[in-house]
Amino acid sequence: MTSASLPASAKRSKRVLPGFGLTMGVTLTYLGVIVLLPVIALVLKGAEIGPARFWAIATAPRTLAALQLTLTAAAMATVFNAIYGVLMAWVLVRYNFPGRRLLDALVDIPFALPTAVAGLALSALFAANGWYGAILEPMGIQVVFTIWGVAAAMAFTSIPFVIRTVQPVLEDLDPQYEEAARTLGAHPFTIFRRVVFPAIFPALLVGITLSFARSLGEFGAVIFIAGNLPFKTEIASLLAVIRLEEYDYNGAAVIALTLLIIALVLLAISNILQARALRYRGKTG
Amino acid sequence: MSLTVQNLTRRFGQTEVLRGIDLEVKSGELVALLGPSGSGKTTLLKIIAGLDWPDAGRLVVGGEDWLDKKAQERRTGFVFQHYALFPHMKVRDNIAFGLTVMDRAHRPAPATIAKKVEELLHFLQIPHLADRYPAELSGGQRQRVALGRALAIDPAVLLLDEPFGALDAQVRRDLRRWLREVHDKAGTTTIFVTHDQEEAFELADRVVVMGAGLIEQIGSADQIYDHPASPFVARFLGLTVEIPVTMRAGRAEAAGLDTSALPRRAMADGPATLFLRPADITLLPSPEGAFRVTEIATTGALLRLRMEGPADCQAEAELPRRAAPALSLGQTVTLRPEVGHIFPGSPTPAQPAPAPAPVSLIKESSR
Ligand SMILES: Nc1ncnc2c1ncn2[C@@H]1O[C@H](COP(=O)(O)OP(=O)(O)OP(=O)(O)O)[C@@H](O)[C@H]1O
Ligand SMILES: [Mg+2]
Numbered sequence: 251m252t253s254a255s256l257p258a259s260a261k262r263s264k265r266v267l268p269g270f271g272l273t274m275g276v277t278l279t280y281l282g283v284i285v286l287l288p289v290i291a292l293v294l295k296g297a298e299i300g301p302a303r304f305w306a307i308a309t310a311p312r313t314l315a316a317l318q319l320t321l322t323a324a325a326m327a328t329v330f331n332a333i334y335g336v337l338m339a340w341v342l343v344r345y346n347f348p349g350r351r352l353l354d355a356l357v358d359i360p361f362a363l364p365t366a367v368a369g370l371a372l373s374a375l376f377a378a379n380g381w382y383g384a385i386l387e388p389m390g391i392q393v394v395f396t397i398w399g400v401a402a403a404m405a406f407t408s409i410p411f412v413i414r415t416v417q418p419v420l421e422d423l424d425p426q427y428e429e430a431a432r433t434l435g436a437h438p439f440t441i442f443r444r445v446v447f448p449a450i451f452p453a454l455l456v457g458i459t460l461s462f463a464r465s466l467g468e469f470g471a472v473i474f475i476a477g478n479l480p481f482k483t484e485i486a487s488l489l490a491v492i493r494l495e496e497y498d499y500n501g502a503a504v505i506a507l508t509l510l511i512i513a514l515v516l517l518a519i520s521n522i523l524q525a526r527a528l529r530y531r532g533k534t535g
Numbered sequence: 536m537s538l539t540v541q542n543l544t545r546r547f548g549q550t551e552v553l554r555g556i557d558l559e560v561k562s563g564e565l566v567a568l569l570g571p572s573g574s575g576k577t578t579l580l581k582i583i584a585g586l587d588w589p590d591a592g593r594l595v596v597g598g599e600d601w602l603d604k605k606a607q608e609r610r611t612g613f614v615f616q617h618y619a620l621f622p623h624m625k626v627r628d629n630i631a632f633g634l635t636v637m638d639r640a641h642r643p644a645p646a647t648i649a650k651k652v653e654e655l656l657h658f659l660q661i662p663h664l665a666d667r668y669p670a671e672l673s674g675g676q677r678q679r680v681a682l683g684r685a686l687a688i689d690p691a692v693l694l695l696d697e698p699f700g701a702l703d704a705q706v707r708r709d710l711r712r713w714l715r716e717v718h719d720k721a722g723t724t725t726i727f728v729t730h731d732q733e734e735a736f737e738l739a740d741r742v743v744v745m746g747a748g749l750i751e752q753i754g755s756a757d758q759i760y761d762h763p764a765s766p767f768v769a770r771f772l773g774l775t776v777e778i779p780v781t782m783r784a785g786r787a788e789a790a791g792l793d794t795s796a797l798p799r800r801a802m803a804d805g806p807a808t809l810f811l812r813p814a815d816i817t818l819l820p821s822p823e824g825a826f827r828v829t830e831i832a833t834t835g836a837l838l839r840l841r842m843e844g845p846a847d848c849q850a851e852a853e854l855p856r857r858a859a860p861a862l863s864l865g866q867t868v869t870l871r872p873e874v875g876h877i878f879p880g881s882p883t884p885a886q887p888a889p890a891p892a893p894v895s896l897i898k899e900s901s902r
Contacts, residue, residue, distance in 0.1 A: 426619040429586050432606040433613040434633035434688060444636070448623040530623045530668040 289510065296507040299500050307504040312480055313489060317508060320486040323397050324465035327404035331461045335412025336454065342413070343420040357414070360407050365470030372403055373475040395477030400485060403472045404465035411464060415457035419450050452527045459520040463513045536597035536691045536724055537562045538583070543592030545578055552578050553589065554748040560692075560726060562597075565718050567735035568728045570745030571771065576728040579745075580694050583726070584611045596691055612685025612723070614695040618677045620669040626680050627652055627665045633688035655683045659717070675706040682714070686721060693718075695727035699734065711738050732772060736760070744768050766810065766878050774810035776850050778870075779881055782807045790845050791825025793871040800877055810876045813839070813853040817871040820860055824867035826850060831864060842868065 296304060307313060342354055360368065375382045376393040386393060393399045423446065431441045469487045476483040486505050493501035538560040545553040552575045560566050568576045581587035583594065585606030594601045601609055620629050628635075634648045643651070656662040659679045669677055678698060685693060698714065699707040715738055718725050729735050735742045736756035744752045744759060744767075751771075752764040763769040766777075780787035785799035787809050794809075818840070830841035833856060840862065842850045850870060862868070 424619065426615050426617065427621060429584075429606075430613065430615060430619040430621075430684075431632070431636070432586065433584050433609075433611050434636060434684065435607045435610070436632070436636040437607060440636050444632075445621060448621075527623075530625075531670050 292503060292507055292510065295499070295503040299504065303500070304504055304507075307501055308508055312484075313486075313501075313505060315481045316484050316486045316489040316505070319397060319400065319483065320466060320509075321512070323400040323404055323485070324462055326397075326401040327408065327465045328458055328462045330401070330405050331409050331412045332454065332458050335409060335457060335461075336416055336450070338409075339413050339416040339420055339450075343417060357410055361410050365407055365468070366474070368406055369403060369471040369474030372406060372471065373399070376402065376475065394475055395479065395483055397483065399475040399477075400472050400483060403475050404468050407468050407471045408461040408464040411460040412454065412457035415453045415460070416450050419453040420446075423449050448527075452524045455520055455524050455527065459516055462516060466509055466513060538597075538692055538724060538726075539593070539595040540579075540583075541593040541595075543579070543582065543589045543594065545575070545582065545587070545589050552748050553582075556592070556748075556750055558743060558750065558753070560724055562724055563722050565715070565725045565727070565738065565740045567739035567742045568726060568745055569730065569732060569735040569742050569771075571730060573747075574745045575748045576730075576745055577696055580613075580696055580726065580728055583692065584613045584694055585609050586613075610688055610691045612682075612688060612690030612693040614678075614681045614685050614693070614698050616697040616700050618669070618681040620677055620680055620684070622669050625666050625668055626661070626672070626683075627656075629669070629680055630655055630683045630687050632684060651687065655687055658686075658720075659683045660713075674702050675710055678702065678710060682717065686717075686723070690723060693721075693723045693725040695725065697728050697730070699729075699731075707734070714738065744771065746771070763810075763876055766808065769810040769876050769878070774812050774876060776811040776813055776816065776852075778809045778811070778844070778848055778850060779846070780807050780809045780877070781805070782877070782879075787877055791869050793819065793869050796871060796873050797875055802877065802879065805879065806881050807877050807879050808881060809872065810878065811850075811872050812874070813851040815873045815875065816850070816852040816854075817873060818852055818854070818860065818862065819869040819871055820862065820866060821869045822867060824869040826868050826870055828862055828864055828866045828868060831862065838862075842870070844870075 299307070308317075338357070342350065342357075373394055374380050376386070376399060377383045378387050378394075383394065391398070393402060427445050427449070428441050431445045436444065467487055469485070469491075472485055473488055476485060476488075478484050478488055486509055490502045490505040493499075493505065538558075540556055540558040543553050543556040544551070556575075556579060568579065570576050578587060582589050583596075583601070585601070585604065585608075589602070596609070621632065624632070630652045631648050634643055634651065637643075652665075653662070656665055659682065661676060661679050661683070664672060664676055664680070669680070672680065682695075682698075695714075699710055702710065711734060714727075727738070736759075739756075741753060741755060742759055743750055746767045752759055752768050754762075754764075759768065760772065763772055763774070770777075778789060778792065780789040780792065780794075782788075782800070782802050782804050784804070785802060787794045787797065787800075787807060789809070792809075826842040826844045828840055829843050832839045836856060837853050838856045840852045840854075842852065844850060852870070
């Protein structure tokens with residue numbers, strides 16, 4: 251055997267499973283057509299506008315107000331989801347109680363429900379004469395037509411992300427770590443903070459990122475409860491629709507592109523944080 | 536600190552995992568819990584650590600009732616079989632963990648903790664590993680770190696659950712010696728679990744043999760090896776050949792058996808069972824022999840033979856191949872046991888030894 255033929259045979263032997271070329275081709279084509287092309291089209295549209303004009307549209311008072319509301323409400327929803335999601339995952343994994351499986355199934359409802367239905371239901375509940383509104387309104391807390399309503403709708407539709415990313419990691423967490431911590435004198439809260447939380451943190455980060463990204467783009471559930479008052483409770487994606495209806499394609503594209511950039515930056519930050527949180531896995535991975 | 540376990544019982548549903556354990560461990564002693572898989576060793580260790588609770592019984596350590604105490608208050612150093620090092624903490628932080636989680640009133644200053652960790656790293660001969668993560672260590676190194684983490688809290692008792700179970704033979708032997716040294720220097724009362732009798736005999740001051748939730752025998756390596764207290768212990772120590780005999784005037788008699796090498800016993804006449812190691816049997820080819828060779832296998836150095844005797848009695852012998860007499864399948868032989876143990880009563884219907892250890896290991900039993 252010549253020395254030149256060695257690398258070739260070595261290369262070939264790496265492909266254990268057949269059909270790599272075909273499956274990879276199909277996947278990439280699909281990804282290109284469905285995901286990448288629209289994004290590129292959007293970016294080109296934005297480039298067409300030119301930076302000065304882009305900036306002017308993006309910083310117009312109404313756009314700015316919409317972006318600010320969207321980001322703030324999404325942040326509020328995500329903070330809530332991060333805390334509640336971990337709690338819920340904890341309860342589902344660590345305790346065995348009647349109805350646990352039912353509760354587990356309920357978690358997926360926000361994903362399964364048409365968002366318009368969720369929006370209608372939420373606004374009915376929080377309206378002044380609704381079940382929740384009737385209690386909150388006399389206390390001076392208004393939810394419908396305020397940022398709280400927007401955040402509530404966002405939180406509702408994105409909660410499964412956190413629960414479903416954290417839950418499997420908690421399930422796989424070896425109880426021996428906690429037992430070891432107990433014999434070393436750590437009390438429950440310390441164990442959670444120093445042993446359990448670091449273990450679920452990377453997954454939580456993924457859940458948080460997805461939850462935030464989803465909240466940024468949530469439309470159906472929000473518009474029912476928000477009231478959509480310009481400068482007050484008008485979310486960015488609704489403003490994009492309004493611009494489109496006014497045949498202001500550039501206006502719509504700028505808003506969409508801005509949301510896209512925010513989401514991408516977030517994803518990048520999340521990935522960096524994750525990589526740092528997983529440093530300990532070492533080179534052996 | 537001294538440890539006393541009294542009549543400890545633990546049930547999981549219907550199954551009794553511990554059926555009344557009584558055990559005394561002296562202060563500074565190194566005790567091995569030896570027993571087959573499922574005999575309740577881990578359960579006993581977990582109860583001592585406060586990670587599990589008995590259904591009945593007492594547990595007193597250093598004069599204090601430990602069943603009144605939570606795991607956090609007991610100060611046990613528990614070393615898990617798979618180490619259970621915190622993966623996101625460096626070696627240094629793993630070892631410091633028990634000190635950093637103490638409540639404010641008792642927690643040493645950060646500098647004191649750092650110093651103590653440094654001392655332990657040197658004591659365990661791993662100072663160069665201080666800034667690595669557990670994933671970057673070998674099994675033996677992880678074991679040392681786990682021991683360091685347990686020792687850092689100055690434990691009242693050190694509990695090790697099959698500390699060398701996941702390591703290869705060479706590392707096991709090295710760490711075993713090293714653990715003995717660490718124990719002698721630190722002077723901590725230590726209980727360690729193993730199902731490797733060589734390990735138990737070599738390392739421990741006393742060995743506790745457990746079987747199915749009961750203590751079968753407690754003693755030094757020599758005591759247990761020379762005088763197994765029950766058929767269970769005998770089987771567990773590798774005396775896997777069981778031959779029904781009749782005791783007559785202190786001698787065991789059976790067809791095809793030449794027991795002239797065995798000393799007389801002070802035992803009542805009647806049926807009994809002779810327990811033998813396959814390696815302690817000499818084969819004498821003879822036309823009148825009551826045992827027939829049914830299988831011959833070679834392991835290179837050893838010849839392993841199976842024989843069938845009267846009344847379906849199965850026997851197994853092992854002899855050096857070079858010294859073996861010319862034997863062939865179907866040949867009849869007489870068995871001549873060189874050493875053996877006799878327990879009254881007929882053999883229990885074929886209950887195989889739970890963990891027949893390799894015979895070659897049993898030989899080097901002294902420490
Ligand atoms: N949480 C539990 N629930 C039910 N049964 C259990 C539980 N823990 C242990 N057991 C049972 O108790 C028995 C003893 O278990 P234990 O882990 O103490 O054995 P062991 O002597 O440590 O065995 P090994 O050498 O395999 O580790 C086993 O039969 C096991 O199935
Ligand atoms: Mg065990």
